[in-house]
Amino acid sequence: MTRTILSSATKEVVIGFDQPFCVIGERINPTGRKKLAAEMKAGDYSTVEADAIAQVAAGAAMLDVNAGIPLADEPRILAETIELVQGLVNVPLSIDSSIIEALEAGLAVYKGRPLVNSVTGEDESLERVLPLIKKYDCAVVAISNDETGISEDPDVRFEVARKIVERAQDHGISRNDVVVDPLVMPIGAMATAGRQVFALLKRLREELKVNSTCGLSNISFGIPNRHVLNAHFLSMAAASGLTSAIMNPLHAQEIDGAMAANVLNGVDGDCASWIVKYREPVDPEAGARPRGRENRRRRRAV
């Protein structure tokens, strides 16, 4: 059974086909967030702190941490951010950078067993990132593109994933520690984007026997009512084999989708997490009259 084991100093998270879907919070990332980028560059981590706490409270099992700021000292800022976040919350982290020196700086200060985001199928990336994964005995996100770019042919993307898994094994890294991102295209640009990913996820699970992740919201780029579409993409992909996603846990619909997928995939034992979250509170003063959450739900239903 495939198991990717990540940890912080005090907490372990397992990604696997028999495990609850692993929600990886995406918010600590200055890409496209000018204010956050300026703050982090100036050494102000107040938004990072708030995002860390809010995402874990909303249901993130892990947090992705990215410090990609143009013309900034990314290795130093990434390491500082990781130390800060690990001091605030106990979930394992995904160390996210395209710069090898930043990954190394982050790994040097990290407490526990992180996920490194990411390696691609490009030879240069493989030869620079995989030795780090081996050295620090951690896990890595494998993005299924290579020197030729992102193929629209899912069979090509599968072969790139296979190549990364095999190259990792050459470096002494188990397939348990390679989490493949099949690459999600916007459904508005390519009507087959959903079915392609569902088919790829099934092959990744059945043939390559690896865990998987994706940037969830890519699917709905340019489309209205994105959260509902993201949520159903999550549950449909989970039915096809997706075991984690990098996503915004502050959006309730997407968390609903992950929790429903757990119930329906039979990995929320006795539906316990679902029932605890959604059951009607009982008012001890007034008997079993439902209140609060039920009313909120009624308002949300049209």
Added chain:
Amino acid sequence: MTRTILSSATKEVVIGFDQPFCVIGERINPTGRKKLAAEMKAGDYSTVEADAIAQVAAGAAMLDVNAGIPLADEPRILAETIELVQGLVNVPLSIDSSIIEALEAGLAVYKGRPLVNSVTGEDESLERVLPLIKKYDCAVVAISNDETGISEDPDVRFEVARKIVERAQDHGISRNDVVVDPLVMPIGAMATAGRQVFALLKRLREELKVNSTCGLSNISFGIPNRHVLNAHFLSMAAASGLTSAIMNPLHAQEIDGAMAANVLNGVDGDCASWIVKYREPVDPEAGARPRGRENRRRRRAV
């Protein structure tokens, strides 16, 4: 390519793997609705009329019509209900009864090509219902239980479905006209209920090459926040091959699930239905400022 073609006097609906998910409205059914049962028995069809119009307005592509009222003249009431509903809305109907005389009375007055709900794998049911399907050249829901009851083993349920398809062929009925209900168990009673149905749906599609349907809300029996769970069950099942469901289209979450599944399965061409329903209205007085729906969505998000 498997295609189940249903029609009213003026409208055709196709159920198929390359078609939008077929939402069959379940509301016109006195089972568990005492007031409706009393009304229908007394010849008062005002609730039936309201339910027919509301369900089609909410997105039902077909309506199920059931007149199962204890100690009532079900054949007469079912026929009257069908005539009334066909006079009000133009969607094809599913004629729903466990009594052969009621099915025959409904078929005799129906205009177009209906779905008959249902036949089981029991020999008596097969030998009484299938000749009617052949006589009226229509389609039938095949429920995968037999004399031994409902098996918890999905392989047994698949073999019952295969038996019904083969017996239908013996009667000159094409597999295109057999819509299999794999039988959905409550997930609260059986944690594997979801995965069982997903696996069965895949076999029904790939091996038996038949369309499928189910009573959607069975999955969430006894569980809180049912609409969200139903909605994700719908989209996950649609990813596995489900092509229709008997469900309540007045619940917005379930319709969202069906529409999202269409987008993500690539059967909502250019995402047109999704975009028309969810795009931000443009106020000609005020430029492109979003209003209305967007505000409603913001309130629904927690």
